Amino acid sequence: MTQSRRDLFRHAGAWLATVQALTSAPTHPGPANEDYWRMVKRQFPLNDNLIYLNAANVCPASRGVLDRHLEFLRDFQANPSFQNRLKYEPMAERARAKAAALLNVDKEEIALTRNTSESTNTIVNGLDLKAGDEIVITSHNHPSNNDSWKVRARRHGLIVKEAAVPIPAQSRQQLIDSIAQLVTPKTRVITITHCTNTTGNLYPAKEIAAIARQQGIWFHLDGAQTLGALNVNLRDIDCDSYAGSAHKWLMGPLEAGLLYVRAARVPQVWPHVVTAGWSDKVAGARKFEVFGQRDNPRIVAMEAALDFLQLIGMEHVDARLRALVAHTKEQLRDMPGVQLKTSLDPALSGGVVKLTLKNKPLKPAYDALYERHRISIALTPAGDAAGLRISPHIYNTIDEMDRTVAAIKEIAS
């Protein structure tokens, strides 16, 4: 057994039970192996009568991760001495290294932040830009990567260009062109959402990164809907920065996240919080995480969430999520009264599914799903992304997806 595997077993309680369940599972995590995924589901504290399909917003942490978080919360409160807290620094370094491994980058390129919003805002406010510089965003960027740029533009005279978003995307080239056509010699930043929370478009990040790179343009990727959902290889994508949250698909603690910044680009970003512990000598992306006193147990929980994913294998998580989504979309595609706003093509979509109802108002449908069927999803009440958003994760079963499809059929007809 390797040292890192031995470390996983060091703890008692629910964490140990989770590790044992995942390491001694008699079956393999193939995407269609319901026995395996039912075992995974049992690791989560979700209510029995709830079908939870809102991973794009917040995911539950598994019992083991929760247990590890509580264990260290108690430890911290029981002995807040400097001496006891010394151990948290190497633990944060382990979390950093595991996050880096998940994304195939170097640990010096990872900052442990508080969420995607903060990570993206570090880039928005940290780059040296001058009046007249152009920033390319999309109309479906999350406000943290859309309104934030517009606020900075007002302060510094930047020009924000907003790419239109096809619903659903018809081809990778269409998505690439929607960005490329806005690029001019004055473009300094391209900043998009890897997989949108609005209609689930998966942007061809690698191709867009190549366009940016050829022209020395900073390319930022909002990874809120891909970190922990899809098998993301940032070295392959070759973006300059990437932001994500632990409390979404990573199934970690609330208000924890990360920011990746390519090593060569770190000196080009100003930190947005400077306090005790900051200096020009802080190595690598760590300079973006000096926020004053940290919630150390939360970072331990983030490490546990990364361990949990690693015990299953990110490639298996990705394949299972795609299988759940494909199964669901296949049944919704021709359902009377339903219109899918998400592509059926796995090259153009990830874990987010958006649908609208042709003849029924959305809000009563959303309410009925929760009140009559105990199905928790998200509602976009208006705008071009209006609709019902379904976002399953590895704690969902095919049976739950079928029950959701049946409930939508009943409501839509």
Ligand SMILES: Cc1ncc(COP(=O)(O)O)c(C=O)c1O
């Ligand atoms: C694409 C995208 N970016 C950013 C965020 C913000 O995430 P957080 O609230 O964790 O900062 C979200 C939240 O839903 C999102 O969907």
